[in-house]
Amino acid sequence: MYKGKYRFMKIIDWIIRILGYTVILMLMTLVFKNTLYIDNSCYGLWCLVAAILIYLLNKTVKPFLVWFTIPITGITLGLFYPFINLIILKIVSFILGDHFNIYGIWFAVLVAISISVLNVILDTIFFKRLTFKEGRDGTNN
Numbered sequence: 001m002y003k004g005k006y007r008f009m010k011i012i013d014w015i016i017r018i019l020g021y022t023v024i025l026m027l028m029t030l031v032f033k034n035t036l037y038i039d040n041s042c043y044g045l046w047c048l049v050a051a052i053l054i055y056l057l058n059k060t061v062k063p064f065l066v067w068f069t070i071p072i073t074g075i076t077l078g079l080f081y082p083f084i085n086l087i088i089l090k091i092v093s094f095i096l097g098d099h100f101n102i103y104g105i106w107f108a109v110l111v112a113i114s115i116s117v118l119n120v121i122l123d124t125i126f127f128k129r130l131t132f133k134e135g136r137d138g139t140n141n
Contacts, residue, residue, distance in 0.1 A: 028115055
């Protein structure tokens with residue numbers, strides 16, 4: 001597969017992932033009405049913006065948070081890891097202001113765990129088939 005088509009397929013893959021994450025956020029606002037709030041004016045747009053921000057923060061900030069919290073995650077035998085996802089959601093809440101809010105701590109952790117589980121399910125069931133990997137010789141594997 002030549003590079004132009006490979007890049008195009010990667011962009012399509014990214015768009016589909018973001019739309020999937022947007023749907024997950026919409027579902028979470030329906031399930032956790034009192035914990036997760038997304039502004040009703042342009043509801044789909046704010047869900048999309050939040051999904052893009054969560055994706056970008058997971059790719060940039062989350063690795064540093066995981067690295068810095070290795071001792072406490074180790075001491076708690078991994079029970080602190082959902083709080084890292086909560087921190088990412090709180091950062092998105094801070095960036096988007098009144099358009100995206102997450103309230104409380106324990107239900108917010110439950111929201112973070114639910115979003116993570118749904119993302120894993122979405123990745124393993126749906127996106128695994130859409131992954132396009134280019135081999136060393138430039139062919140599609």
